[in-house]
Amino acid sequence: xxxxxxxxxxxxxxxxxxxxxxxxxxxxxxxxxxxxxxxxxxxxxxxxxxxxxxxxxxxxxxxxxxxxxxxxxxxxxxxxxxxxxxxxxxxxxxxx
Amino acid sequence: xxxxxxxxxxxxxxxxxxxxxxxxxxxxxxxxxxxxxxxxxxxxxxxxxxxxxxxxxxxxxxxxxxxxxxxxxxxxxxxxxxxxxxxxxxxxxxxxxxxxxxxxxxxxxxxxxxxxxxxxxxxxxxxxxxxxxxxxxxxxxxxxxxxxxxxxxxxxxxxxxxxxxxxxxxxxxxxxxxxxxxxxxxxxxxxxxxxxxxxxxxxxxxxxxxxxxxxxxxxxxxxxxxxxxxxxxxxxxxxxxxxxxxxxxxxxxxxxxxxxxxxxxxxxxxxxxxxxxxxxxxxxxxxxxxxxxxxxxxxxxxxxxxxxxxxxxxxxxxxxxxxxxxxxxxxxxxxxxxxxxxxxxxxxxxxxxxxxxxxxxxxxxxxxxxxxxxxxxxxxxxxxxxxxxxxxxxxxxxxxxxxxxxxxxxxxxxxx
Numbered sequence: 001x002x003x004x005x006x007x008x009x010x011x012x013x014x015x016x017x018x019x020x021x022x023x024x025x026x027x028x029x030x031x032x033x034x035x036x037x038x039x040x041x042x043x044x045x046x047x048x049x050x051x052x053x054x055x056x057x058x059x060x061x062x063x064x065x066x067x068x069x070x071x072x073x074x075x076x077x078x079x080x081x082x083x084x085x086x087x088x089x090x091x092x093x094x095x096x
Numbered sequence: 097x098x099x100x101x102x103x104x105x106x107x108x109x110x111x112x113x114x115x116x117x118x119x120x121x122x123x124x125x126x127x128x129x130x131x132x133x134x135x136x137x138x139x140x141x142x143x144x145x146x147x148x149x150x151x152x153x154x155x156x157x158x159x160x161x162x163x164x165x166x167x168x169x170x171x172x173x174x175x176x177x178x179x180x181x182x183x184x185x186x187x188x189x190x191x192x193x194x195x196x197x198x199x200x201x202x203x204x205x206x207x208x209x210x211x212x213x214x215x216x217x218x219x220x221x222x223x224x225x226x227x228x229x230x231x232x233x234x235x236x237x238x239x240x241x242x243x244x245x246x247x248x249x250x251x252x253x254x255x256x257x258x259x260x261x262x263x264x265x266x267x268x269x270x271x272x273x274x275x276x277x278x279x280x281x282x283x284x285x286x287x288x289x290x291x292x293x294x295x296x297x298x299x300x301x302x303x304x305x306x307x308x309x310x311x312x313x314x315x316x317x318x319x320x321x322x323x324x325x326x327x328x329x330x331x332x333x334x335x336x337x338x339x340x341x342x343x344x345x346x347x348x349x350x351x352x353x354x355x356x357x358x359x360x361x362x363x364x365x366x367x368x369x370x371x372x373x374x375x376x377x378x379x380x381x382x383x384x385x386x387x388x389x390x391x392x393x394x395x396x397x398x399x400x401x402x403x404x405x406x407x408x409x410x411x412x413x414x415x416x417x418x419x420x421x422x423x424x425x426x427x428x429x430x431x432x433x434x435x436x437x438x439x440x441x442x443x444x445x446x447x448x449x450x451x452x453x454x455x456x457x458x459x460x461x462x463x464x465x466x467x468x469x470x471x472x473x474x475x476x477x478x479x480x481x482x483x484x485x486x487x488x489x490x491x492x493x494x495x496x497x498x499x500x501x502x503x504x505x506x507x508x509x510x511x512x
Contacts, residue, residue: 001403014405018395018510020349043507044347044438044494048336050398073350073396076403 003057003069004081015061021046022054022068025088050074056084099203118283119163119290124297127323128154130477131315133302133338134331135159137168137278138455138462140285140296141470142330142477144202147292149471150478155294156324158317160301164282167332170400170432171463172355172387174368174379176213176273177238180229183488183500184441185236190485191468192238192272198467204284207277207382212367214243214251216417217266222372226268233270241269252369256419262373273368275379281466305342305452312342312451328453328477330469333398333433335456342449346456347438347494349509352397352431353389353460354406358424360384369417376413378421386424388414392434392460394510401431434460440512441500444472444482445491453477454491459512 001013028038051074057067066084071077097103097116107114130146132139135157143157159165175195177188199206217223223242230240248267249257257264290296297319304316305327314323331338336348361384370377378388390410393402407429414421437443437457442465444455455473458465472483482489488500494507505511 012405013395013403020396020509040495045345046336046347046349047345048349048396050334050337050350053396055396071395073398076397076399 001076001078003067003078005059005062005067006081006083007065008063011059011062013057015059016057016067017060019056019058022056022084022087023047024056025068025084025091052079099205118287119296122295122297124156124158124300124317124319124322125154125295127314128156128295129324130155130326130328131322131324132157132328132330133315134329135163135286135296135298136166136330136332137164137282137285137466138332138458138469138473139328139330140164140282140289141466142328142455142473143294143296143470144285144289144292145471146474146477147289147294150474153478155289156322157289157294157296158300158302158315158322159296159298162298163286163296164279167432167434167462168282168466169279170355170430171278172377172379172389173275173278173381173463174213174273174377175208175276175464176270176368177236177464178213178215178229178233178240178268178270178273179502180232181500181502182232184502185232185238187468187472187485187489188464189233189236189238190471190483191465194467194471195276196272198281198284202284202288204280204287205277206280206284208274209276210272210274211379212269212271213273213370214248214367215268215370216248216255216264216372217268218262218264218373220265223266230268239270239272241271243267243269251367252365254364254418254420255369256417259416262416275368278463285470302338302341307342307449307452310448310450312449324451326451326453326477328455328473330455330473332435332456332458332462335435335454339447339454342447342452344447344449348457349396349436350398351392351394351434351436351510352399352402353392353434354402354410354429354431355387355389356407356410356426357381357428358386358421359427361386361424371413371417374409374413374416376410376417378414378418385427386421392436392510398433399431400433434458436509436512438494438507438509439499439501440503440505442469442489443491444469444476444486444489446476446480447491
């Protein structure tokens, strides 16, 4: 698989390590009410879709940036990649 | 129809005209006592044990394709009970004991071959770890022997003993472990269940559950609605998809694991060997092909095929362990979809929905568990109490903190 890195162009997926569902960006607030249940959900439960999946890849053998890659789990087709920090900032901006 | 040596001779003398189909191909009834979703190894084993051991129920197995069309026919056929943790080892040893007597029980040749598994040791620390594992195995009633370097050399003189980086210093041997004919296991359980009156319904995909007031009433399928007092789900690889139809999210990711077979060679490996310094294991099939594999690819996948980096990694492991393998050509590579659970251990439990039961999360080790998984799931379905060796496989163990993490890597499914 080739991942279209937003800064570096097409890179071999072998340069990356995989973490999982991009929802792992949304870390719960540990001080909020019901934090234990929220962290159980965050740490252990997954949608695990058959089809389009947004997921976190770390460019460990490259520029060490985190990417959010959109990929089809049925075909391994990669549909796009964004810097995870841009995704996270956009979400924060949306929340503020 | 009963298989025996006498029968084989009689059929040989009469033109093989007396053999019939191994099972019926019935249409679904309107309702059953127990419906098992998934006609793979675990589902068929569940149906067989439910009918044979616990009896007295109308049972159906629903399979969306043909029987044994999933991972039961895509694995590397190894059976063993060499686990460490107390939640796991007694269960796998129970499974090993069922392997030892299953062929006589269901009167079918599953080619169970107890040719031994050897886990190689490459460092002093690893020897300590394997000594501990061997002791844990023996405490659970399994067999284990710690071999020194010369004992390993006597078994497999052509291994790469003096590699500069990973010299072989010994091994942990379980002689009762081995291999089995994977399709034969599915067919044996299917035939056994059919003979006990279980309806094996093929080309019947479950499209939804009927749930009222927290209780399952039946399942909608491509062949119509089927009522059921209890529904057991054993659909490894697609567990998340099926259980989502009942509104459940699970601690499971689906990943692809690749397996490899070389061209046929003369006998060279009589047991199963695992490399201790990388992830590589190898055995030789009765047809002569070297059957081997390694790590999962490491990203979510339902594609039943993997990518080249893992193939390269597995080939490197093979070359490090047995350089002679470089002269063999690969014949086939394929992939199967694994339920990777969050702690690397399976789930056999009730669900929050009454009457709905789950057997899932076998990661890439489900084949060896086929007999005990079915037995334990059948016991749970019949009695609502877990089998004594399967009490740790609870669905809620993640919320309670009672993980069974053999590898100790935490909630990271692609590392188990």
